[in-house]
Amino acid sequence: MVLKWVIGKAKACKYFVMQSIIVWGSEVGNTIHDGRIIHIDQLRGIALLLMILVHAAATWKPSQLHQEHVLAIFVASLGGLAAPLFIFIFGWGIGRSKNTSFQKNIIRGLVLFFAQFLVNLTVPHLFHPFSPGVLTLIALLYFFAPIWLYTINLSFKNIPLWPVICCILLFTPMFITLPDATWSQRTIPEGVVSWLHLAIFSGTYPILPWLIFAIIGGCVAQEKTSKINRNYVILSGLILSLCFFIYALHFGKTYALPSGEAVLTFFPANVPFLISSLTGIGLLWVLVLKIPEFTGLINLGRFTLTYYIIHFLPFRFWHDIDEKHTWSMPVSFSVIIIYTILFWPLSLLHHRVAPNYSLEAWMKRLSSRQ
Template sequence: MNNRVISVDIFRGITIVLMILVNTPGTWSSIYAPFLHADWHGYTPTDLVFPFFLFIVGISIVFAYHNREVSGSTYRKITIRSLKLIGLGLFLGAFTLNFPFVKDFENIRFPGVLQRIGVVFFFSSILFMKIHWKALLVVCVAILVGYWLWMGFVPINGVEPTFDRAPHNWANYIDLNVLGIHMWKADYDPEGVLSTLPAIASALFGVFTGLMLKSNKNNKTGLLFGLGIGLLALGYIWDLYFPINKAIWSSSFVLVTAGWANIILSVIYYFSDVKNKKFGGVFKYAGANAITVFFLSSFISKLFGLIKVDGTSLHGWLFKNLYVQDFMALKLSSLLYALTVVTFYVLLAYVLYRKKIFIKV
């Protein structure tokens, strides 16, 4: 515990809290703009949350496996953890209250947040264990450039490809042909097959940051901040040729989100690890059981949507009867509901932390 970087725990906790906040509004029909995803190109604060978590996954890989012996046992543990994450995600996608508690096959969504975390963790961990960081940097660049060339220049059945939401977008095309009806939308999935490739690069940027934090370099705050600014600038330049887009996880999106992650982490690192200021404890609690808290929030939210009360879902009933008030804007009511949910899980994380219960997936 003495070797932990406090800022990473705090940043992980902030990310989990934001993931729960944006996933559990009172009503999806009334949400403040910053808590919505971009329609397609561009990004909002909400679009930063998931790549931030993958970035932290990369940092965690460094701290978990930096001095670990490369062995079959280590690879087995990595594989088992990845399969657990994928299994939990598939469970969330398939669960229903009707016996035998599994949706009809045609209604199950195969991709998802936990599934992507599992796949990204697996490949990023194996790459980190197998090759030197300089070779890892080459792999990261190759992923981003290769993805851009594939998405932007390889024809689809003789048709020029596009980055827009269309049948001749490579990410959408592959998802439709591989996943079929098992997607979030009829024409694409934001956690789809092809877009998982650049998502691995998001975690690899976290690996590079983790190596920097583990190093003996001076002025890590400045290095993190400078790296963040550099990645942000490169991302915006690349946006001119490959638009920033979360739905297809464009290469410019990877750079911009990694840039913001380093900038934000540098600020937290300065106050928590350099100046030893006592702050962010509430987020540290959530970060200590991040996957557990996120899974519970997703599962309970799903239950609240499935359980019926007076002809509506339990979620809808609670929101309508406790939060919708004549003197309050509906968007504010929706936000207050989400904040209540977040408060509950932060308190749960605090209890787990105080009792020294740390559930590893």
């Protein structure tokens, strides 16, 4: 019975994919505005909204909503795409750049280290001042870009090795992560060696396995995936993702949780999460090529770093307001949705009034001096 249902869903997915997949790497949206690719900015905007949504939901979720609730799983599944999408787009950008110097990458990485420090200070109830986070991950990927970009071009007897490298990264969570680690163990470094261990292996966004998203993004940018049947790859990802869901239903397990006992977990990023995230990125890449151009979404994509830091500010001062006022589920969800959508008109106003005042503009000015 379960097998028939999976096959039926797979056929439906196959029809959708075959009708809508465009050559993933070479047919990125060609619409350019102010020297920027609209398709990529819209993807960044979506990633930012998903990030804000999942953080707001984690902060202001109603007490009566347990983690196994379908709404909680839905939000966690959507929000779980945000960081992978950011890293993928970062890898795509680095892979596409031809004239970026090592000095510029160092400056951008240092700015991101500073930005992560600001985030940590903004929400001290969540992070230690020196907790490595997603901005730390991107900073380190900037620093080591020459190395991981080099691996993209490795081959053995004219056989590219990047698929092998990605497979190794895909399964690293089975060997190096600490599934039972507490939040404090993932975020509080006890010294330099501890910080490095968190940043590379066991923190919230360790290089291993998160590097896989940057490498695949770089491969797409350099058209290394042009000989791969992308329809088959994304269809396979959809089937596997569906199987994870069926497995959870059949054995009575929780499908997705930020951390804990579940089939998909974000902290640490386990193998099912990585597979599902890569599949989701592929689908979003295709879908965004087909949607109209939304000015608000495009502007969000231009100020992702700035808004990423700003969106934490209310969490510092009102992170327990839902508990003090015992918000009901409708109130909590209304606040979460309104807060997330609020950044759309904010980006329109920002771009109209002060487009050159942002962390992105500051980073660009600093790096352009080199």
